[in-house]
Amino acid sequence: MGLDFTVIPQYLDIILWGALWTILITLGAAAVSFIGGMILAVIALYAPKLVRLPFRAFAFLFMGTPLLLQLFLIYFGLVQVGIDVPAVMAGIIGLGLHFAVYNSELFQTGILAVDKGQIEAARTLGLGRMQALRKVVVPQAIRDVIPPVGNNMIALLKDSALVSVIGVSELTLSAQRAIGSTYRPFEFYVLVAVIYYIINLFMEAAQRRVERRVQASR
Amino acid sequence: MNDQGDHMTDQKPFVDIQHAQKSYGALEVLKDINLQVQKGQIVAIIGPSGSGKSTLLRAINDLDPLTGGEIWLEDKQINKNLPHRQYEKHINLVRQEIGMVFQHFNLFPHLTVRGNVTLAPKMLKGLSDADANKLAEEQLDKVGMLERIDYYPSQLSGGQKQRVAIARALAMNPKVMLFDEATSALDPELVEEVNLVMKKLAEEHMTMIIVTHEMSFAESVCDRVLFMDQGVVVEEGPPEVMFRNPKNDRTKEFLRKHLAGQHR
Numbered sequence: 145m146g147l148d149f150t151v152i153p154q155y156l157d158i159i160l161w162g163a164l165w166t167i168l169i170t171l172g173a174a175a176v177s178f179i180g181g182m183i184l185a186v187i188a189l190y191a192p193k194l195v196r197l198p199f200r201a202f203a204f205l206f207m208g209t210p211l212l213l214q215l216f217l218i219y220f221g222l223v224q225v226g227i228d229v230p231a232v233m234a235g236i237i238g239l240g241l242h243f244a245v246y247n248s249e250l251f252q253t254g255i256l257a258v259d260k261g262q263i264e265a266a267r268t269l270g271l272g273r274m275q276a277l278r279k280v281v282v283p284q285a286i287r288d289v290i291p292p293v294g295n296n297m298i299a300l301l302k303d304s305a306l307v308s309v310i311g312v313s314e315l316t317l318s319a320q321r322a323i324g325s326t327y328r329p330f331e332f333y334v335l336v337a338v339i340y341y342i343i344n345l346f347m348e349a350a351q352r353r354v355e356r357r358v359q360a361s362r
Numbered sequence: 363m364n365d366q367g368d369h370m371t372d373q374k375p376f377v378d379i380q381h382a383q384k385s386y387g388a389l390e391v392l393k394d395i396n397l398q399v400q401k402g403q404i405v406a407i408i409g410p411s412g413s414g415k416s417t418l419l420r421a422i423n424d425l426d427p428l429t430g431g432e433i434w435l436e437d438k439q440i441n442k443n444l445p446h447r448q449y450e451k452h453i454n455l456v457r458q459e460i461g462m463v464f465q466h467f468n469l470f471p472h473l474t475v476r477g478n479v480t481l482a483p484k485m486l487k488g489l490s491d492a493d494a495n496k497l498a499e500e501q502l503d504k505v506g507m508l509e510r511i512d513y514y515p516s517q518l519s520g521g522q523k524q525r526v527a528i529a530r531a532l533a534m535n536p537k538v539m540l541f542d543e544a545t546s547a548l549d550p551e552l553v554e555e556v557n558l559v560m561k562k563l564a565e566e567h568m569t570m571i572i573v574t575h576e577m578s579f580a581e582s583v584c585d586r587v588l589f590m591d592q593g594v595v596v597e598e599g600p601p602e603v604m605f606r607n608p609k610n611d612r613t614k615e616f617l618r619k620h621l622a623g624q625h626r
C-alpha cells in the first residue's frame with residue numbers, strides 16, 4: 145500500500161474545523177495563561193503570606209503533575225462534585241492554568257528586573273503601590289518577557305493536542321477520526337503536522353510584530 | 363532672584379524640617395538636621411558624596427523615611443504616625459504636592475512624552491484626556507519640549523529627558539520642587555538647557571530645594587546654601603557668603619577641592 149494523498153480533499157473540512165478549534169483553544173488558553181500568570185506573579189511577589197502559600201501550593205500542583213492528568217481532573221473529576229465543565233472550556237482552563245504557572249515565573253522575573261527608580265518616580269507623583277505596579281512596572285515587565293512568554297505560547301499550541309483526550313475535536317482528534325475511516329495515518333498525520341507548523345509560523349510572526357512595536361519603548 | 367529681606371521675616375516656614383535623624387542600622391546618615399524653607403525660597407544643598415544630601419531630600423517626600431524628627435509642609439506633617447493604610451493614603455496625597463526630579467530622570471520608557479506627563483494627572487486628579495493633553499502641552503511648552511510630545515524617552519537626549527521629567531513633575535502643580543543632582547548625569551553641553559528651565563521656575567517663585575554640584579548655578583539662583591558633611595549641616599548662609607567667604611574650615615576645604623576639580 146503506497147501513499148495516496150488524494151484521500152485528503154474529502155476530509156479537508158473536518159481537518160480545517162479541527163484546526164479552527166485548535167486555534168480557538170490556543171487563543172483562549174493563551175489569554176487565561178497570560179492574565180492568570182500575571183495575577184499569580186503579583187500574588188507571589190506582593191501578597192501577604194497567608195494568601196501566598198495556598199497559591200504556591202497550587203503552582204506546585206500544576207507544575208509537578210502531568211497536564212494530561214489535570215485535564216482529566218477538570219473534565220471528568222469536577223463533574224463528581226457537581227461542576228460540569230464543557231470539554232472545550234475544560235481544555236481552555238486546564239491548558240491556560242498550566243501555562244499560567246509557567247508564565248508567572250517569567251512575569252515575576254520581569255517585574256523584579258524593572259528599575260527601582262521607576263517605582264520611585266511613580267510613587268513620587270503620588271501613585272499608590274498598586275497603581276504604580278499596574279501602570280508603570282507591569283507594562284515594562286510584560287514588554288521585557290515577550291520572547292520567553294512567546295515560547296511558552298508555542299509550547300501551549302503543541303500541548304493543545306492533549307485536549308483531544310477529553311473529546312474536543314481539535315486538529316489531532318480530527319486527524320484520528322479521518323484516519324479511522326480511511327486507514328491512512330501517514331497522509332493525515334503529515335497534513336496535520338504541516339498545519340501545526342503553519343499556525344506556529346503565524347504565532348512567531350505575531351510575536352515578532354509585537355516585539356518590533358515595543359522597540360521604541362525601551 | 364528673590365528678595366531675601368522679604369523671606370527672612372519670621373513668617374511660618376513653608377517646608378519645616380525639625381531634628382531630622384536617619385540611621386541605616388548602626389550607620390547614622392542624618393544627624394539632627396534642621397531646615398526651614400519659606401514659600402518661594404530656593405535652597406541649595408552642597409556637600410561631598412555620601413554626606414546625606416539625597417537621603418535628606420528623599421526624606422521630604424518619604425521615599426527614605428526618617429528614623430527621627432519631623433517634616434512639615436505648610437500646616438501638614440508629612441511623616442506623621444498613622445496606621446499603615448491611612449498613612450499610605452496620606453502620603454500619596456502629600457506626594458502630589460511635592461515634585462521630585464532625579465539624577466537619572468526615571469522617565470517611564472514604555473510611555474511617550476505625553477504619556478509620561480499625563481499619567482498622574484489622569485489617574486490622580488481625574489482629568490479627562492482632553493484636559494490632560496492641554497495640561498501636558500502647557501507644561502511641555504514651558505520646558506521647550508512641546509515638539510517632542512509624541513516621542514518615546516529612548517528617542518531623546520539626556521537634557522531633553524530631564525526637561526520632560528521636570529514637566530511631568532510640574533503637571534501635578536506641586537508646591538515644592540526637589541532636585542537631586544538633576545544635571546549630574548548629563549553631558550556638559552546639555553547641562554545649560556536644564557539649568558535654564560530651573561532658572562525659569564526660580565523666576566516664577568517656585569519653592570525649590572536643589573542638591574547640586576554646580577556651584578556657579580547655585581550661586582546664581584539660590585537664596586540660601588547649605589553645606590552638608592557626614593550627616594550634619596556644617597554651615598549655611600546666603601550664596602555670596604557661602605561661596606566667597608565661608609567661615610567653616612570644612613566648607614572652605616570642600617569648595618577649594620571642588621573648584622580645583624571643576625576648573626582648569
Ligand SMILES: Nc1ncnc2c1ncn2[C@@H]1O[C@H](COP(=O)(O)OP(=O)(O)O)[C@@H](O)[C@H]1O
Pocket residue numbers: 386389391409410411412413414415416417418
Ligand atoms: N539604603 C541604604 N542602606 C545603607 N546605607 C545607605 C543607604 N542609602 C544611603 N546610605 C548611606 O547613607 C549615606 C548618605 O548617602 P546619600 O544621602 O546618598 O549621600 P549623598 O546624596 O550626599 O551623596 C552614605 O554613606 C550612603 O552609603
Ligand SMILES: [Mg+2]
Pocket residue numbers: 415416417543
Ligand atoms: Mg546623592
